[in-house]
Amino acid sequence: MKLSELLAGHDHEVLLGDTKTRITGGACFDAHRVSSGSLFIAVPGHREGGLELVGPALARGAVAVLVDRAVPDAVWASADGVCVVRVADTRKAAAVVTSRYYGEPGRAMDMVAVTGTNGKTSVSYMVESLLRIAEGARVGVIGTAGSRIGDELIPMPRSVLTTPESPDFQYLLGCMRDREVSTVVLEATSMGLLNHRIDRAFLDVGIFTNLTQDHLDDHGTMENYRDAKLRLFQGLCRRAVVNADDPVGAGIRAMMPGPGAVSTYALDTEADYRATDLSMNALGTRFTLHHAGRKYPAAIPVPGRFSVSNALAAVAACHLLGHDLTGLVTALDRMPAVPGRFERFETPRGTSVIVDYAHSPDSLDKVLTAIRDFATGRVVTVFGCGGDRDVTKRAKMGEIAGAHSDLCVLTSDNPRNEDPEAILDQIAPGLAVVGTRFERFADRREAIAFALDAAGPGDIVLVAGRGSEPYQTVGEQLLPFSDMATARELAAAQP
Numbered sequence: 001m002k003l004s005e006l007l008a009g010h011d012h013e014v015l016l017g018d019t020k021t022r023i024t025g026g027a028c029f030d031a032h033r034v035s036s037g038s039l040f041i042a043v044p045g046h047r048e049g050g051l052e053l054v055g056p057a058l059a060r061g062a063v064a065v066l067v068d069r070a071v072p073d074a075v076w077a078s079a080d081g082v083c084v085v086r087v088a089d090t091r092k093a094a095a096v097v098t099s100r101y102y103g104e105p106g107r108a109m110d111m112v113a114v115t116g117t118n119g120k121t122s123v124s125y126m127v128e129s130l131l132r133i134a135e136g137a138r139v140g141v142i143g144t145a146g147s148r149i150g151d152e153l154i155p156m157p158r159s160v161l162t163t164p165e166s167p168d169f170q171y172l173l174g175c176m177r178d179r180e181v182s183t184v185v186l187e188a189t190s191m192g193l194l195n196h197r198i199d200r201a202f203l204d205v206g207i208f209t210n211l212t213q214d215h216l217d218d219h220g221t222m223e224n225y226r227d228a229k230l231r232l233f234q235g236l237c238r239r240a241v242v243n244a245d246d247p248v249g250a251g252i253r254a255m256m257p258g259p260g261a262v263s264t265y266a267l268d269t270e271a272d273y274r275a276t277d278l279s280m281n282a283l284g285t286r287f288t289l290h291h292a293g294r295k296y297p298a299a300i301p302v303p304g305r306f307s308v309s310n311a312l313a314a315v316a317a318c319h320l321l322g323h324d325l326t327g328l329v330t331a332l333d334r335m336p337a338v339p340g341r342f343e344r345f346e347t348p349r350g351t352s353v354i355v356d357y358a359h360s361p362d363s364l365d366k367v368l369t370a371i372r373d374f375a376t377g378r379v380v381t382v383f384g385c386g387g388d389r390d391v392t393k394r395a396k397m398g399e400i401a402g403a404h405s406d407l408c409v410l411t412s413d414n415p416r417n418e419d420p421e422a423i424l425d426q427i428a429p430g431l432a433v434v435g436t437r438f439e440r441f442a443d444r445r446e447a448i449a450f451a452l453d454a455a456g457p458g459d460i461v462l463v464a465g466r467g468s469e470p471y472q473t474v475g476e477q478l479l480p481f482s483d484m485a486t487a488r489e490l491a492a493a494q495p
Contacts (some may be wrong), residue, residue: 017083036061095199102174106202110183116209120187125338126314133331140176143187163192190228206237211248212362265312299333304370340467347491350457357467368404377458378406387418398430408438411447414473
């Protein structure tokens with residue numbers, strides 16, 4: 001397509017060349033991924049892009065560049081024939097340009113986005129599972145565990161984010177449309193929303209799960225974090241599914257005042273989709289789902305109130321898309337386990353092992369509360385906190401883990417560029433508040449091994465914080481490490 005067609009209607013200023021230039025190699029922020037015929041979008045502060053990498057992008061074959069500020073003339077010395085266009089905000093323009101380049105693929109499919117501090121991955125998997133089980137639908141998923149259609153992963157660079165940058169996001173939507181996907185469900189992170197990554201997705205349903213402390217390293221305050229999440233409901237989606245049990249959810253109706261624009265779900269308050277009569281054991285939870293004056297007996301193969309709340313969100317979203325409610329409820333108890341979300345197995349010794357992504361105070365509290373509801377033996381919790389992230393939650397997580405556990409094992413999560421021992425030092429005061437016994441091993445494998453050896457028949461070992469992540473981030477390295485695979489291997493080797 002011509003650059004003029006991609007930018008039609010979007011304010012821009014031509015600094016160099018002609019917007020009749022044809023873009024044939026896609027668009028990207030990363031100069032090292034530029035190919036012949038590409039549009040390079042110079043996003044300020046982007047790790048592999050920005051104005052300082054315009055030269056390398058041109059050398060790799062970029063035929064056009066989008067900028068949002070003046071560029072030194074020396075940069076264009078070798079830019080013969082290149083079109084340079086200035087826009088007010090390169091991220092906003094990128095969403096428009098890349099959506100058009102791939103033919104606005106979001107318009108061709110049912111689009112569901114899930115935001116909130118906790119539950120995004122679980123709700124995404126549940127939406128996919130319900131549609132596959134109830135109707136045999138072909139569903140695309142974009143999120144923490146990568147991008148896939150059913151069980152088929154769509155190859156992307158390892159650095160692609162939970163909510164991909166708009167060029168990658170629109171590319172993925174194009175792939176899904178071309179492979180006849182009927183519904184796409186994606187995780188909308190706060191930074192993804194703030195940075196316009198899913199603008200022009202043409203979302204049919206936006207889901208809000210909850211808001212609790214997390215990502216203050218990115219946003220500074222809870223108010224900023226909240227506002228980033230709520231951007232999903234300020235013109236990005238046609239309809240909303242909102243957790244009425246969360247106080248932030250109450251404000252969404254005012255943002256979307258049209259009739260039927262907002263549907264609610266809840267366990268503790270009146271809502272359009274409500275669950276009562278919860279009964280749980282180690283294998284799952286039974287409940288009654290209420291909607292439009294009718295009652296539906298329901299069950300999910302996961303214990304915990306938070307799991308029921310996630311299931312309500314998924315059912316409500318699918319129902320709003322026009323799928324039969326009875327069929328969706330029937331499919332609930334046939335859903336497979338979500339990788340790394342309350343994923344469990346039993347060791348030969350008779351210890352139950354649960355691997356969960358819980359990495360915030362609220363999510364850790366919910367997982368451990370659910371475990372305590374059915375635990376008959378001791379609870380041993382292995383956890384840490386991520387480096388280069390919000391330090392204020394570390395002692396809080398220590399206190400929560402100590403309050404619900406008989407033994408805690410502190411270890412590295414993803415230490416990134418922090419000293420792992422220093423992170424553990426900041427968690428320990430929270431455990432001291434409740435006086436729970438704890439041990440510490442910076443090496444995560446050693447920590448899991450210690451916990452398994454300390455636990456016996458009937459006990460439960462929770463390995464929290466990383467879920468299904470296949471790598472541990474240490475410094476700038478991504479080191480292969482799976483909590484579930486490590487726990488299975490160590491358990492199998494026990495005498």
